[in-house]
Amino acid sequence: MNSESCIFLAGASRGVGREIANCLSGGEVKVRALLRSPASGPELERMGIEIVMGDALDLAAVEQAVADGPAISAMISTIGGLPKDGQRADYLGNRNLIDAAVKAGVGKFILISSIGSGKSAVALPPQAMETLKSVLIEKEKAEEHLINSGLTYTIIRPGGLKSEPATGNGVLTEDYRVAGTIHRADVAALACACLHSDQANNKILSAIDRQMAYGQTDFEVLDI
Template sequence: MSNHVFLAGASQGVGREILKGLLAQDTSVKAFLRSELIATELQTMGVETAIGDALNLEQIEQAMAGSPIDLVISTIGGKPQDGERSDYTGNKNLIDAAVKAGVKRFILVTSIGSGESVAALPLQAFEALKEVLAEKEKAEQHLIASGLTYTIIRPGGLKSEPATGNGVLTEDPKIAGTIHRADVADLVCRCLKSDRTNNKIFSAVDRTMTYSDATFEEFAV
């Protein structure tokens, strides 16, 4: 069980949903983010915050210092037009800082289409995303090689509606589909409590919204 979590990407999207889930579990969270405004908002919710840029290793190391960290969760990534993406460099910095800080476990949220799951993507989607997927795959490989206990979760296409409860993990890299961000967050929070997810790579989809009728084995978290 991880009682002290360092969360990168809590400003929005899946990361924000994960933050809600962690707080509901009474987990101690330190959120690493760039926005002072959002930091102030999170502090009113009882969240410890650290301001910095994931592209700056020193800022991450400073943020990880001074408080116990059992586990790091990262959902960070940049859109292709952002210049230098955080998908690889930012996550590499987080991984390296976690190793230096003596953190034991790291959960990385990437995307279906990374690594061997590329076969699950329609060609048009792959062509649109191939540059960012290559960055995410490099981050995954860096994490695997780091010596940290890892869990890699690759969500499918993301929706912002409320959780459905139909989110599932599978080790089958040929499965793709869509999933609500809140359901991804629920799966991540469940992984925190499960040693069975250690050193595993999963795709995350809504079981009712897969792109094909292919049957697949759901992983029991």
Template sequence: MTSSIFLAGASRGVGREIAKCLTAQGHHVTALLRSEASRAELEAMGVSVIIGDAMAPDDLKRALGQSEKPIDVVISTIGGLPQDGIKPDYPGNKNLIDAAVSAGVKKFILVTSIGTGNSVSALSPQTLAVLQPVLIEKDKAEQHLINSGLTYTIVRPGGLKSEPATGNGVLTEDIRIIGSIHRADVADLVCRTINTRADNKILSAVDKNMLFGQFEFETFDLS
């Protein structure tokens, strides 16, 4: 079943890979971009582009109302880097979640990272020291989504790599898991959570062949 999907964060990284995956599956995708830089590449994939800033609530209300079709699902990969001054992880996602509620969206999929919320214990002290400022903001975004009343799925990837997909990406509810995963595999997993029983779940995403440490864990069945 195809859906009308609003995607924030499509200009690069996991968001760009999600755009590729969604259009390949035949979904109608509208992407929010802050600038014109990535418009041509996304439109060549069949993505509709709306220019706006997630840090500006009015931009998001306009964007969600401007889509050619009523939005079924919002997917957000909005996030910043540890060195960023103003991090969009919480305010940008909060604005988007609030706009989704106002627009009557059915489902919201938020991509954060392992180490957020109750998965913080999966990180080494050294990694936590670097990432903690961003993880605090991501946790606030997750909590705002959980409390919003929207049907949600939260996907927390491990360390991200840019190589082609391996097909070995898995999801798990096990908060101890830590490892790496290719961005294209994260995108595949995110796309598969749209029409599955992943509603109202928080799931870590790793490549089963790139775990840090070996222990048994149960994978989440997306079928």
């Protein structure tokens, strides 16, 4: 990616998205963050990140946010969470972002999903799957929409998330049976590494901390 490229980040106001913003700030590549609420805007702007306002559930707003400014070389989405007017952003919001990325000719799309989605359902205990089922169904639909979009993609499914500082022990694996926990800052570091790694292209990857794996600890790590 050259100095003229721009990374579009959705979900920068909190969680993994904020950690990705931290990871990308101060670099040579411009970052444009889509925000639904202006509350976190000033802090992100102090980090050198361009802010565009819009709701991911509004396709026209997303397309406008993508079109305003330099061409987007890569898009990262961490959005999801509580329903708005009965709609979760996990699928509908990500679908709009993916469709806008296709329309704009974005080079790469990185989607932060969750262990338990798709085939990785086998990695979670039945009780956890039952609790998270409605969310994971939406996340899986988003994953499928991205895979079928024609975009170059990387889907990262983190395990249980913690907010402590990065450990540096975060790893990615194509082994969908793996489960564990990982710090949000380590997920962010892995996502940022995937931006520049062809090894991560068109792959679905589970993300855990090597020191915090559950059960199965013998798995192949993707070298990015």
